[in-house]
Amino acid sequence: MNAVLSTDAPAGPLAIDIESVVKTFGGVVANRDASLQVPHGEIHALVGENGAGKSTLMRVLAGMYAPDAGRVRVNGQDVTGWKTTEAIAAGVGMVHQHFMLVPTLTVAENVVLGIEPRAGWQVDLPRAVREVEALCRKCGLHVDPEALVADLSVGEAQRVEILKALYRGARVLILDEPTAVLSPPEVQELWTVLRALRDDGGTVVLITHKLDEVIAVSDTITVMRAGATVSRFATAGTTPRDIARAMVGRDVNLHLDALGAVDAAALSTTSAAPTAGAPRRDARLVVHNLHLRSDRGTPAVSDLSFEVAGGEILGVAGVEGNGQTELLEAIAGLRPLQQGRIELDARLLSGLSVRQRADAGLSHIPEDRHRRGLVLDYSIADNLILGQQHRFTTRAGLDQAHIQRHAAEQVARFDIRPPLPALPARALSGGNQQKIVIAREMGRDFGVLLAAQPTRGVDVGAIEFIHAQLRAARDAGKAILLISADLSEVLALADRVAVMYRGRFVTVLPRQACSAELLGPYMTGAAA
Amino acid sequence: MSGPSASGAAGSASLSATTLRALEAVLPPVVALCIAAVIGDLLILSFGESPAAVYALLIKGTWGNPYGIGQVLYKTTTLTCTGLAFALAGRAGLFNVGAEGQLAAGGFGAALLGLALPSGLPGLLAVPLCVMAAMLTGAGVGAVPGVLRARFGASEVIVTIMLNFIVLALLNWVVSTHLHLPETLRTPDIHAGTLPRLADWFAVFSGSAANAVLLLALAAAAASWWLLFRTRSGYELRAVGLQPDAAEYGGVHVPRVMWTSMALSGALAGLGGVNFVLGYKGYYEDGFAGGAGFLGIAVALVGRNHPFGIVLSALLFATLSQGGLAVNAIVPKQLTDILTAVVILSVATAVPEVQRQLRAAAASTMAALTRAQQTSGGRAS
Numbered sequence: 001m002n003a004v005l006s007t008d009a010p011a012g013p014l015a016i017d018i019e020s021v022v023k024t025f026g027g028v029v030a031n032r033d034a035s036l037q038v039p040h041g042e043i044h045a046l047v048g049e050n051g052a053g054k055s056t057l058m059r060v061l062a063g064m065y066a067p068d069a070g071r072v073r074v075n076g077q078d079v080t081g082w083k084t085t086e087a088i089a090a091g092v093g094m095v096h097q098h099f100m101l102v103p104t105l106t107v108a109e110n111v112v113l114g115i116e117p118r119a120g121w122q123v124d125l126p127r128a129v130r131e132v133e134a135l136c137r138k139c140g141l142h143v144d145p146e147a148l149v150a151d152l153s154v155g156e157a158q159r160v161e162i163l164k165a166l167y168r169g170a171r172v173l174i175l176d177e178p179t180a181v182l183s184p185p186e187v188q189e190l191w192t193v194l195r196a197l198r199d200d201g202g203t204v205v206l207i208t209h210k211l212d213e214v215i216a217v218s219d220t221i222t223v224m225r226a227g228a229t230v231s232r233f234a235t236a237g238t239t240p241r242d243i244a245r246a247m248v249g250r251d252v253n254l255h256l257d258a259l260g261a262v263d264a265a266a267l268s269t270t271s272a273a274p275t276a277g278a279p280r281r282d283a284r285l286v287v288h289n290l291h292l293r294s295d296r297g298t299p300a301v302s303d304l305s306f307e308v309a310g311g312e313i314l315g316v317a318g319v320e321g322n323g324q325t326e327l328l329e330a331i332a333g334l335r336p337l338q339q340g341r342i343e344l345d346a347r348l349l350s351g352l353s354v355r356q357r358a359d360a361g362l363s364h365i366p367e368d369r370h371r372r373g374l375v376l377d378y379s380i381a382d383n384l385i386l387g388q389q390h391r392f393t394t395r396a397g398l399d400q401a402h403i404q405r406h407a408a409e410q411v412a413r414f415d416i417r418p419p420l421p422a423l424p425a426r427a428l429s430g431g432n433q434q435k436i437v438i439a440r441e442m443g444r445d446f447g448v449l450l451a452a453q454p455t456r457g458v459d460v461g462a463i464e465f466i467h468a469q470l471r472a473a474r475d476a477g478k479a480i481l482l483i484s485a486d487l488s489e490v491l492a493l494a495d496r497v498a499v500m501y502r503g504r505f506v507t508v509l510p511r512q513a514c515s516a517e518l519l520g521p522y523m524t525g526a527a528a
Numbered sequence: 529m530s531g532p533s534a535s536g537a538a539g540s541a542s543l544s545a546t547t548l549r550a551l552e553a554v555l556p557p558v559v560a561l562c563i564a565a566v567i568g569d570l571l572i573l574s575f576g577e578s579p580a581a582v583y584a585l586l587i588k589g590t591w592g593n594p595y596g597i598g599q600v601l602y603k604t605t606t607l608t609c610t611g612l613a614f615a616l617a618g619r620a621g622l623f624n625v626g627a628e629g630q631l632a633a634g635g636f637g638a639a640l641l642g643l644a645l646p647s648g649l650p651g652l653l654a655v656p657l658c659v660m661a662a663m664l665t666g667a668g669v670g671a672v673p674g675v676l677r678a679r680f681g682a683s684e685v686i687v688t689i690m691l692n693f694i695v696l697a698l699l700n701w702v703v704s705t706h707l708h709l710p711e712t713l714r715t716p717d718i719h720a721g722t723l724p725r726l727a728d729w730f731a732v733f734s735g736s737a738a739n740a741v742l743l744l745a746l747a748a749a750a751a752s753w754w755l756l757f758r759t760r761s762g763y764e765l766r767a768v769g770l771q772p773d774a775a776e777y778g779g780v781h782v783p784r785v786m787w788t789s790m791a792l793s794g795a796l797a798g799l800g801g802v803n804f805v806l807g808y809k810g811y812y813e814d815g816f817a818g819g820a821g822f823l824g825i826a827v828a829l830v831g832r833n834h835p836f837g838i839v840l841s842a843l844l845f846a847t848l849s850q851g852g853l854a855v856n857a858i859v860p861k862q863l864t865d866i867l868t869a870v871v872i873l874s875v876a877t878a879v880p881e882v883q884r885q886l887r888a889a890a891a892s893t894m895a896a897l898t899r900a901q902q903t904s905g906g907r908a909s
Contacts, residue, residue, distance in 0.1 A: 334776060355779035364777070372777040375767050382763065386778040389760050397759040 013076025015040045015172055015203040016061065021070030023056055030056040031067070032227045036205075038220070043194055043204045045214040045235070048224035049247055049459035054207045055097075057224070058174045061205075062094040063087035074172065093165025094174040099157050103150035108132040110149055111163050135167055140196050142189075154319070155186035162193065172203045179213060183319045184487065184520035191217045209247075209460070211240040212488070223247055248460050283307035284479035285331075285448045290340035292326045292503075300326035301503040304340075308448070308479040313470065315494025316483045316505075318523050323503035324483045325367060328452050331481070332364045333357045344448050358387055361447035365437055365454050367483070373437040374425045381407035381421035384440050414439035415465070431462030442469055449473060452483045467493060487516055487523075499523055553837070556879040557830050561844075563874040568867050575859050582855050586864075589854020590847045596854070598726055598736020602808065603820075603846035604839075605738070606631070608745040609800030610824025611831055611838040612752050613670075613793045617684075618833045619756055620789035621769035626673060626688030627797040628821025629695035630666040634798020635805040636699050637665025639715050639812035642805070643707075647719030655806070658721035659744065662802045663795040669695055670794015671787055678783035684790065692821075703814050713814035723807045739807030741799075746839065748799055753835040765789055797821060826872045832879075844871070 016038040023031040031053045038044045046054050059065045061072060066081040073079065074090055082090075101110050108129045116123040117131065132145040141159045149157060158178060165173055173194075179187045194204050194217060208214060214221055215235060222232045223246040231246045285308040292301035301323040308314045316324060329335035331342055333354040342349040344360055352360065366372040374383050384407050385392050392399050392406070407421035416428070416435045425433055434454070441449065451470060455463040470493055474480055484490050490497055497514045498505040499522040506522050569579040590596045610627040617624035641661035645654050673687035700713070707715045726738040756762040767775035768785045776782050804816045827845055831837030845868060852864030 332777070353779065353781075354777070358779060366777055371771070372773045375771050375774045375778075377770050378767070386767070386774065389763050389778070393760045397754065398763060400758075 012040075014038060014073070015042075015075060016044075016205070017073040017076075018057065018061060019071045019073075021057060021060055021067045021072065023053075023060060023065060023067050029227050031060070031070075033229065034070070034224060034227060035229045036061075036222055037232070038203055038205060040203055041198055041201050042219045043198050043206060043217055045218035045221045046205055046207050046224065047209055047211070047214055047221060047243060047247060049209065049461070052224040052247075053227040054224055055176055056227075058094060058176060058205065058207060061087075062092055062174060064094075088168050088170075091169050091171040092174070093168060093170030093172070095158065095161045095165060095176065095178060097176045097180065099161055101149045101157060101160060104148070106146050106148055107143055107152070107160050107163075108145040110160055111135075111145075111167050113164075115168065132163065132167065135163060139163075139166060140193055154321075155182050155189070158182070158190070159193075171201075172205070173197060174205045174207070176207045177209075178206070179208065179210065180485070183523045184516055185524055187213070210488075211243050214243060215240060225249060244460060282310060284310045284345055285481060286341075286343040286346075287327075287331070288341040288343075290327070290330065290342070291338040292323070292330050292335060293338055294326055299503060301330070304504060306498065306505060306508070308481050310447075310477045310479050311474060312496065313474050313480040313482050313494045315490035315497045315511075316481065316500050317487050317490045317497055317519055318485075318500035320485050322500045324452070324500055326503075327500075328364070328367065328450055328481075328483060331450055332362070332366075354387070355390065361445070362450070363441040363444070363446035363448070364450045365441050365452060367452035367456070369433055369437050374433060376426040377424050379422050379424055380411065380416060380428070380436055383425050383436050384410050384421075384443075386440065388440070388444065410439040410443050413443060414469075429459075431458040434458050434462065434466065438466055438469060442473060447478060449478055449480045450483075451480055453485060454482070455484075455486070455489060487519060491516065553832055553834065557832065557837070557841070557875055560830075560875040560878040561871065563878055564867065564871040567870045567874070568863075571863065571866060572859060575863075577858055582859055582863075585855050585858065586847075586851035590850045594730075594732040595734075595736045596850060598733040598738035599850045600843070600846045601726070601742055602737035602739070602803065603849050604842045605742045605745045605803045605807070606800045606820045607823060607827050607842035607845055608749060608839055609803070610797050610821050611827030611842050612745075612748055612824075612835060613666075613797035613800075613821075614824050614828035615831070615833040615835065615838055616752060616756070616765075616796060617670075617789055617793035618828060619762075619769045620765045620785060621772065622674070622677065622786060622790060622793075623685045624670065624673075624688055624790065624793045625685055625825070626670065626691050626695075626794070626821075627800075627824045628817050628819070629688075629692040630669045630794040630797035631800045631821045632699055632817045633669045633695050633801070634662040634666035634795075635801025635816060636703075636812050637798065638662035638721070638802050638805045639718060642718035642721040643715060645720035649720045651721065651723075654721035655723060658806055659799065659802055662798045662805075664798070666798015666801065667791040667795040670797070671791035674787035674790025677790070678786040696817075700814050703812065707812075714809075715812045717811050718806065721806055722810045723802075725807070737808040739803070741803040741807040744799060744802070748796060749835040749839050752796070756835070797824070800824075823868075826868070826875075830871065830875050 014037050016036060018034065018036040021031050021034045022029075023034075034053055034057045036044075036046065036057065046058070048054050056065065060067050061074075063082045063084040063086060071078060071080050072082075074092060077090075079086070079090065102113065105113070108125070111132050112123075112128040117127045118124055119127070129145045135141075136143060136145070141163055143152070143156050143159045143163070147156075149160060152160065162173070162175075178190060182190065194206070197204055198219075206213075206218060215238070218235045220232065220234055221238065221243060223230050223243065225247060233242075287307070288305045290301055290304040291299070294300035304323075304327065306314065318324060326335055330337055331349070333349070333352060337350060344357070344362055347360055349357055349360070349362075370376065375386065378386075381403050385403055389398070392403050404421065410416070411419045411421055414435050416432050416439065425436060428436070434457075438454070454470065455466050458466065470480060470482070474495075482490065482493055491511070491514060494511055496508060496510055497519065498508040499519055500506070501522065501524075507519075572579045572582045588596075590600050610631055613627045613630065614624055638658045638661050642654070642658045645657065669691065673682070673684040673691060676682040676687050677684045703715060704713055709716055723740040725733070725736075725740075726742070727734040727736065754762075756766065764775060764778075764780040765785055767778060768780060768782050768789075772782050775785070800820065801817075805812050809816075823845060827841045828838055830844065831839070831841035848864045848868050848871070852861045855861070855863060
């Protein structure tokens, strides 16, 4: 494997040259023997499973962490262990997964924050606006410099983050999972910007685990696994299958994964087969004329009606924040209805508590496992009964023997690693944490499943497993409402696809009639 | 899957995980106490005294004679109750600063019922009634901030602090206008519902204040442990404290858990009032709480919000408090107050740090284990 790593470096210093970096956190090895070579004028994709050490390596490059061993060079200069301020001064900028913007300030104010142009004692705001405007024009980033950041869409906020880096003179731009929150047209726009940067001689490092993006935009690919760099190849002539194999270290059932719009023909045949074979069953989940408010009191869902039949996965695509969260919470009993009706197997859910809904056959994989899905400091065993605790009680209190037996069964059945029920959930990787939630919600008898972002932040191997579980439940006659910000996941799993925009389903189509290109405009409201 | 090697690794890891958990619970306060001891030494040296002599005197005046032991146990009783009160609310994610008022109210409730009951009533009936009156009064005072938090989202910290003033002033007013003996701020003697002192059973303790309420406090600690860690209510209560959103998702009625745990917290503090009123003096006296409610916060902090830890930590603080009187001869009595403060500060600062270190150690064990498993899993497949 390491033979692939031969440095076919061109003449002149590389923009980025990281050699054999080691970084540990209190005994946890995040990087061991991680290397990265990127010449000027290239878009370089850094790929790998969750926990492969991509973000850590980039933080070492951006000066946020000092490596324990190894060497970092930028433009030929040894900068090992530098500080963020030094990195910024040297033109290395990083756009993080979570934005670091002040929502109450304008775009221009955010961009110049910390290095404001001054007029005497005061910040020269008009000049800041002018400069930001000029920068926008130069890079093709469209955003109003005088708009409040709080009013921006996620895609626009990300552009502000990029502007911030560029305003500080970044010639090396690092983007950590930039497309996780973007709609397809926004993704295309981002690619345009990145290509322009590259053509201007800049260097872009893109962290991602979406393989279609890698193929679409990058020039060269570096793959990391378990903290180390395992291979590096040119994008041209590489297939997603090659990349996936390098990431996981084995063959992956690729066309079933959320790895992008890979093999459309294979995709449509697999998901069409079960619907064709199974007769259409009765509606198990009925939502009628639903109106909901957001936490801020604004309308979040208006006049929404739909049904999910047994043996069917209804996939809801859409950019986050279009009422998906509120819809799920309302069905689960966590949010009051303004108006409307929700029925499960012909039983009215309004007025039932969360526990009564669970007893009626509702399972719920919540969208945020760290906030809702798990009590992180509880053990695996205790998390496996959350929401079912009333079933594990005797007159003398909790039935510890029953809880332990149940945990041992589920840990084995859903392959939760490490298989130690006494460990706190916090100690597990994201994929295994999600398996706890999946085991709890799908390991018991249920009729309707709400699955929100079931594979968010989960590595490729676990995605494969979770998708297989969802398909098996569908084939067993369960009704599944799948909500995912990842369009390729919806396309890979759903029998019918609905696009949610501003609290409504703007379209509902059979899977066979869908494609990313077709749904994209609906997701941004352009085709509503 | 891959046979003995994997299961062996899993077995040893579960053992080390348990050991690490135990270490994580016990080690931080112990380290903090060592730090406090060193600072105490420096303090004593600054008075020109020998630390060994002062500590010897402190031990002699507390654990060195039956009377000292009795006094320490008496103080331990109240501190256990107020420590448990803080911990129970704390486990539900609530910060109950109101134990002082709840303690006083509990003592007053017991006294009121004790005075009202006919003096001929057998103790077997009168004692449980009075104890219940104390706990109910404490629960009532505790429930007010609980309900305000659950219903309106009012900060329980502010409400409990303010309520302390209101309750203490109210009790002072009631006692001084209606219930006091002339020239005092105490009620008449209670005849029904008083509890035996330790000296009634073991003559050596004669003169000391320790009494049967100690057993009630220990029972309360055991019951709190059982409730927190062995019942569904405790499971739900702790979930609310750790992650209210996850608890709500798990079908827990979060507001209800909030106000009931505050009420229960108040009941435990109220039980502490019985110690003075029915166990020691046999009457209610204004101001008897004397800061034991506030000290309960420190007791719970050092005891890591664990009922058994709290009993040990209450013993420590009671020893320091009683020891202050013993060392008064050679150093100012305030030395032990300072020592108490140093203990609290060092626990507050050292515990998170020691915990961080332990977590890191646990994480590296985990990482090694996961690697071992991945390699063994890889071989199997």
